[in-house]
Amino acid sequence: MLAQQIVNGLTLGCLYALMALGYSMVYGMLQLLNFAHGDVMMIGAFAGWTAIAALPAGLPAWTRLLSALVAASAASVAVGLAVERYAYRPLRGSGRLAPLISVLGASIVIRSGMALITGGRSKAVPTPALLGSGQLAVAGIRVDAVRMLVVGVTVALLLALDFMSRRTSLGRRIRAVAEDQEAAAATGVPVDRVITVTFALGSCLAGVAGILAGLYFTQIDFYMGFGMGLKAFVAAVLGGIGHMRGAALGGLALGLAECLGVALVGPVYKDLIAFVVLIVVLLLRPRGLVAGPSGRSA
Amino acid sequence: MGSRSGKRLERSVLRRLGLAALVVTIGAGLALTSGCKPGVLKIGAAGPYSGELSKIGLDSYNAIKLAIDEINEAGGIGGRKVELVMGDDEAQSSKAQTVAEKFVADKAMMGVVGPMNSNCVISALPVYERGGLVMITQSGTNPEITESGYKVAFRLCPRDEGQGGAAGDFIVNELGKTRVYLIDDKGTYGQGLADQVEAKIRSLGVEPVGRGQVAADDRDFASLLTLIEQKNPDLIYLALPNPSQAAALIKQARAMNMAAVFMGGDGLKEKDQLIAATAGAAEGMYVTAIGKEITEVPEAASFIEKFEARHGSMSIFSGQSYEAAKILLEAMKRASAAGKMTRAEVLNQMRTIKYRGILGFEVGFDGQGDVAGAMIYVLKVEGPDFVPVKDYPAEKPE
Missing domain, CATH: 3.40.50.2300 (Response regulator)
Known part of the structure; x- marks a missing residue:
């Protein structure tokens, strides 16, 4: 049973990791806790659901899944960029508190807007119809199609992002702006555009996390971003906020801690365990699991 | 004009003034209390x-x-x-x-x-x-x-005793289930209802195989369901106020091929959010309702x-x-x-x-403010509908 819980934990951890990356990238660059990130994820879930529901059931499942992923990322990027443009950019350079409050406001606007649009109703994601109900069982450990999809997509995205960050000129620019905005600007890096791209990348990952979460949980509602956003924030801090590999690691660690906690301590303590793990890790390693010498490097 | 008539005049003026003052006071009072719409x-x-x-x-x-x-x-x-x-x-x-x-x-x-x-x-x-x-x-x-x-x-x-009592009796005496697992949401409603169901089945000689909790915004139940699977329950009671959350749990359990019967409280009696949302996975589930299906x-x-x-x-x-x-x-x-x-x-x-x-x-x-004469209805999910299967007078402890 522990092995099964590890599978559960890794799957959940993948979703946390995808979300935590967006948190971490934006924080690493702007020292802004983007509390609208969870709601950007929720938008992705609804956009993906809409794509699945709108396409005829006769189409092959992979076409519908792919359109859902594309729609989710596109919608989340659009909303994420709107948050950057209207809730963050006008307040850049006015301290840390004002943008934080403004982003919290954006979060409320997005969430309440979706509540109005959906009338508060949740939507069911027809996971079995898309992915079948088959599952691989190896030595008593069950892995079904949706888990494989979540883990597969996450691993692919994490590897691509890691490569982008370390090997491409865009990655270098992102790291440069995160390191020192003024110095980056002085050497000709278009800071504004790099910030926009960072928001877009983070939102895209959140959108993918949204539709994957929808497929995995099978139900989505306008409120889903709140809890997930909070967990992703914990994961980002756990891994060392501002650090991309740290965010991925933090997400996986948090997912594992929750699922193993349910198995070993009891379901009533699921959330408690997550936060105890956070406190213990921060006591031992105040900069998170993975931290560079400066404590923040993208 | 004698002094007497002068006094009378004075008095009547005073009286009128007093009356006017009274009217003004009442008017102002009304305007203040009812937002300028007197009498609302x-x-x-x-x-x-x-x-x-x-x-x-x-x-x-x-x-x-x-x-x-x-x-x-x-x-x-x-x-x-x-x-x-x-x-x-x-x-x-x-x-x-x-x-x-x-x-x-x-x-x-x-x-x-x-x-x-x-x-x-x-x-x-x-x-x-x-x-x-x-x-x-x-x-x-x-x-x-x-x-x-x-x-x-x-x-x-x-009250919860009504639903809890009816559900407990139905689980043991009608369905003959002996391996019951209860899930609540740590909330006042969920915990209270689960407590009452648990008390009733215990009083009928059935020891629950376990009880688990979820948070109100939880939608991932893989770890809890993996745990529950080990206990091999034949009925899972969901004391949850949110039908969408219950729908997610039921679908995730069915995806794991869990065969246990589900039962829940009045909060889950929602056609769109429970029956339609589960696309067949909730078929055969029972809920208790605290009012008659008003369509009847x-x-x-x-x-x-x-x-x-x-x-x-x-x-x-x-x-x-x-x-x-x-x-x-x-x-x-x-x-x-x-x-x-x-x-x-x-x-x-x-x-x-x-x-x-x-x-x-x-x-x-009644004297405490509790409704008198209410019934508890047990309903079963059949196709797209909740079908009444049994009713109980709502229990209230002496």
Whole structure:
């Protein structure tokens, strides 16, 4: 049973990791806790659901899944960029508190807007119809199609992002702006555009996390971003906020801690365990699991 | 002109001045208390109108609004219009208290429908009691609501013992299940209901195989279900207030090929959010309902027609909410007829009221404010519908 819980934990951890990356990238660059990130994820879930529901059931499942992923990322990027443009950019350079409050406001606007649009109703994601109900069982450990999809997509995205960050000129620019905005600007890096791209990348990952979460949980509602956003924030801090590999690691660690906690301590303590793990890790390693010498490097 | 007539003149002037002053004072008083609309009576609607339970909340609000509109179309109460004031508590105890303070401070406020969530009712009750303002909850089932001695508390739904007792009896005596696992959401409603079901099945000699908890915003149940699978239950009882959360849990359990029967409380009796959302996975599930399916009550036909014309399909507490508003309005009518349009008189009238509306039985309240004569209905999910399978008189401990 522990092995099964590890599978559960890794799957959940993948979703946390995808979300935590967006948190971490934006924080690493702007020292802004983007509390609208969870709601950007929720938008992705609804956009993906809409794509699945709108396409005829006769189409092959992979076409519908792919359109859902594309729609989710596109919608989340659009909303994420709107948050950057209207809730963050006008307040850049006015301290840390004002943008934080403004982003919290954006979060409320997005969430309440979706509540109005959906009338508060949740939507069911027809996971079995898309992915079948088959599952691989190896030595008593069950892995079904949706888990494989979540883990597969996450691993692919994490590897691509890691490569982008370390090997491409865009990655270098992102790291440069995160390191020192003024110095980056002085050497000709278009800071504004790099910030926009960072928001877009983070939102895209959140959108993918949204539709994957929808497929995995099978139900989505306008409120889903709140809890997930909070967990992703914990994961980002756990891994060392501002650090991309740290965010991925933090997400996986948090997912594992929750699922193993349910198995070993009891379901009533699921959330408690997550936060105890956070406190213990921060006591031992105040900069998170993975931290560079400066404590923040993208 | 003698001094006597002078005095008389003086006196009559004084009298007129006094009268004018009185009129001004009363006028100003009325204008102050009823927001410049003299003579308007108010009813508060407290419930979760935003946040996670807003769907259920707003469907209830709309039903209350319908009752208010009807009475205004019929000329109001004693010629005075009734105004509905919305108080959103987001299902949170602290906000419910703030709403109660606002309602109590409004002198034109004569009664409140709601709050809907047990935790909200419990936290708001001391405030309503202090203001002497009648409060009738359409869905707060926790026993504590009417066990704490508050005089202003009324409830239109049976208590948790009613549902818990019926569900426990049904599980053991009708279904013959012996391996029961209970899940609650750590909330006042969920925990209270699960406690009552557990107490009943224990009293019938069945020891639950386990009990687990989920957080209200949890949608990932893989770890909990993996744990439950080890206990091999033949029935899983869901004491959850949110049908969408229950739908996620049921689908995830079925995806793991778990065969246990599911059962839940009144909060889950939602066609769209539970039956349609699970696309067949909830087939054969049981729920208890604290009111008769109002589609089967002939008197309810006109309400259903009006509601659906305005707002589309009803949800679980729409009928209860409408009835609660109607009962409160009836008490106000009687107070008005008795010539005393005061909070105290409305409270007085509530104590003795007998009202037959759309719920299919004559509603009255016992000394504690609990509804008398209510039944618990056990329903089974068959295809797209909830089909009644058995009913129980709502239990209440002596």
